[in-house]
Amino acid sequence: MKKEFRSGCPIASTLDVVGDKWSLLIIRDMLLKHKKTFKEISNSDERIVPSILSARLKLLESYKLIVKTKIPENKKENIYLLTEKGIRLAPIIIELSLWGNDNMQEFNKIDSIPDLNLEKSYIIQSVEDNYNTMLRNF
Amino acid sequence: MKKEFRSGCPIASTLDVVGDKWSLLIIRDMLLKHKKTFKEISNSDERIVPSILSARLKLLESYKLIVKTKIPENKKENIYLLTEKGIRLAPIIIELSLWGNDNMQEFNKIDSIPDLNLEKSYIIQSVEDNYNTMLRNF
DNA sequence: ATTTTTGCTTTCAAATTGATAGCAAAAATA
């Protein structure tokens, strides 16, 4: 993967890795919906095409945000799981969700998100905990 | 110019507005460095080209994240200021910065960010307050 | 009066994204 970083700015560096059109939606599906396979991720509302999904999964793997494994029961299917680095994107994902909910209603019909009344830090903690619990039971 | 939204997901909708390669870096310079003119924003470390900056400022204006004004002393120069919607991107910007600082060191030399020891919610509040104070004294 | 600056726009090339088809290996079904 030959992608260059534009600068030493931590914001720009984060965006150089996950700031494309699809990466954070892939992470969203993995982190919030616990999706694990190519097919599951393909079937999002936004319909990412296979060539892009394939390229993005490789990039995310190269930056250690996800790992690719298999289960013994299925020799064909790849299982994609978030690493700790990937799980820690939860605060960014949640902030994107809250901002969209608060500020985009006038431009787009926004799906309601559950537990909006709860405190931000609690929501983030729950998302991370739930993913880790799923991992432990996998 | 009106870009379509991919879905009703609040995360996807936010990304449809600021999820391109440059918007959040423009917002970063406005919000953290209090940049206000085309020229100031042009001179970032990442060197955005005029055609892209022009297009992005128009898009951000159309979604009411920024407003374009002038000062009486200068008939030529446009002044770009963040609206409340734009200022409220502070949590996203700060989370991107923290994640990059914590997770990208092994791939890129990351500039150190000041006040990293302070609490997250305090950093966000300070950024928003400082911008609003600048606006009031403008 | 001339030069420089500003905030763009235009042009065109390069890179990225997207739609469709295809394909080999594995799994499911007959």
Next chain:
DNA sequence: TATTTTTGCTATCAATTTGAAAGCAAAAAT
């Protein structure tokens, strides 16, 4: 066992977006 379907991709090529350079009119500075 043979055939069909599914899975996880890759290849191809068109469409869209991004990027580099130059240009330009109005305003400001000299």
